[in-house]
Amino acid sequence: MAQQISPLNVGVLGATGTVGQRFLVLLASHPYLRVHAIGASPRSVGLAYPKAVKWKQTTPIPKAYRDLNVSACEPGAFAGCKIIFSGLDADVAGDIELAFRDAGFAVFSNAKNYRRAPLVPLVVPLVNPDHLAIVRQQQQELKKPGFIVTNANCSTTGLVVPLAALERAFGPIDTVLVTTLQAISGAGYPGVPSLDIMDNVVPFIGGEEEKMEWETKKILGSLASTTTGFALRDEMRVSATCTRVPVIDGHTECVSVRFARRPAPDIAAVRAALSAYTCDAQTLGCPSAPVQAIEVHDAEDRPQPRLDRESQAGAAVSVGRIRTCPVLDIKFVLLVNNVCLGAATSSIINAEVACAQGFIA
Ligand SMILES: NC(=O)C1=CN([C@@H]2O[C@H](COP(=O)(O)OP(=O)(O)OC[C@H]3O[C@@H](n4cnc5c(N)ncnc54)[C@H](OP(=O)(O)O)[C@@H]3O)[C@@H](O)[C@H]2O)C=CC1
Numbered sequence: 354m355a356q357q358i359s360p361l362n363v364g365v366l367g368a369t370g371t372v373g374q375r376f377l378v379l380l381a382s383h384p385y386l387r388v389h390a391i392g393a394s395p396r397s398v399g400l401a402y403p404k405a406v407k408w409k410q411t412t413p414i415p416k417a418y419r420d421l422n423v424s425a426c427e428p429g430a431f432a433g434c435k436i437i438f439s440g441l442d443a444d445v446a447g448d449i450e451l452a453f454r455d456a457g458f459a460v461f462s463n464a465k466n467y468r469r470a471p472l473v474p475l476v477v478p479l480v481n482p483d484h485l486a487i488v489r490q491q492q493q494e495l496k497k498p499g500f501i502v503t504n505a506n507c508s509t510t511g512l513v514v515p516l517a518a519l520e521r522a523f524g525p526i527d528t529v530l531v532t533t534l535q536a537i538s539g540a541g542y543p544g545v546p547s548l549d550i551m552d553n554v555v556p557f558i559g560g561e562e563e564k565m566e567w568e569t570k571k572i573l574g575s576l577a578s579t580t581t582g583f584a585l586r587d588e589m590r591v592s593a594t595c596t597r598v599p600v601i602d603g604h605t606e607c608v609s610v611r612f613a614r615r616p617a618p619d620i621a622a623v624r625a626a627l628s629a630y631t632c633d634a635q636t637l638g639c640p641s642a643p644v645q646a647i648e649v650h651d652a653e654d655r656p657q658p659r660l661d662r663e664s665q666a667g668a669a670v671s672v673g674r675i676r677t678c679p680v681l682d683i684k685f686v687l688l689v690n691n692v693c694l695g696a697a698t699s700s701i702i703n704a705e706v707a708c709a710q711g712f713i714a
């Protein structure tokens with residue numbers, strides 16, 4: 354049952370970027386989060402938003418932002434905001450996000466900088482919102498009300514949703530092989546040069562495979578019971594190969610998994626478990642959560658980025674081609690909208706869960 358939450362002012366850092374633009378579109382119609390201030394680089398500071406941004410969305414700049422000026426990414430310019438969403442370039446996110454946390458803000462970040470920090474939750478809202486509880490330890494350590502919550506790498510986000518559903522139904526997965534076909538928008542703007550990506554596949558994305566292999570073990574792990582921080586799933590073997598393809602939005606991933614328990618589940622049971630998967634963000638009534646967390650496709654040629662990335666506003670994971678794997682146990686193809694669930698939507702749902710659970714006073 355959805356709680357009534359009073360309107361809250363939020364700020365968006367990196368508001369001119371690929372992820373920042375998505376934040377602004379999604380927040381323009383949010384039931385209780387109101388954009389109060391926006392920040393970007395010194396290049397943009399002081400300009401009215403339409404002058405600062407190279408708008409790349411298919412809908413016009415929402416009216417509410419047309420007269421909003423871009424501020425410097427300094428806490429003083431965001432007075433009156435409770436929540437800060439960050440779509441900052443990772444080169445600058447580290448110091449800026451820390452300054453906002455130290456100034457008492459609840460920071461929801463897309464950047465990679467703090468994902469491995471022991472007291473920072475790495476939350477995919479359809480999987481492990483229970484990890485948010487560790488922000489109390491951050492607050493105790495700092496003796497301040499601020500905290501940082503990160504969301505995962507966009508490819509990791511798509512992967513862990515069906516893995517979590519399968520583990521809930523069939524117990525631990527011990528091996529995962531994944532090959533990604535990642536969209537150009539994942540590299541930000543202007544991103545990959547057109548002469549590199551047109552008519553081509555680039556079989557390397559710096560740091561991406563390591564992030565998928567490590568982040569999966571933190572997200573599918575648990576809060577440590579005897580020490581502070583998290584118990585990682587170190588026994589799970591994850592091997593990723595990441596490629597860039599000429600698609601604008603939507604990361605496709607080809608996944609094979611092996612279960613620890615024998616016998617492995619059959620395909621019908623796997624399909625049913627994926628379709629039936631529900632998560633806390635849904636039961637808490639978070640307004641940005643998808644109705645169906647995993648959309649299972651029966652057609653043999655789905656999911657496809659162009660056809661499926663906007664389903665449920667890009668907040669779910671699409672899965673198809675579920676079949677027996679002759680090497681591991683089962684294999685399937687998934688699609689995640691990298692700029693929605695893979696980025697801005699996850700931050701927003703994380704903030705909604707934090708509001709619903711009383712982490713934001
Ligand atoms: N694109 C995606 O699919 C995903 C991205 N991410 C992560 O989200 C973050 C944003 O990515 P993306 O939107 O693609 O990146 P972009 O390059 O498109 O945008 C970067 C943003 O950071 C701002 N910025 C750059 N330098 C500074 C500075 N010195 N001070 C303040 N602001 C600055 C830019 O402002 P200005 O316009 O003024 O230069 C811009 O608003 C990154 O950390 C990325 O790794 C995570 C998951 C998915």
Ligand SMILES: N[C@@H](CC(=O)OP(=O)(O)O)C(=O)O
Binds near residue numbers: 463465505535
């Ligand atoms: N590297 C991802 C997007 C991204 O920025 O990831 P991360 O937030 O983990 O650095 C891609 O290219 O699609």
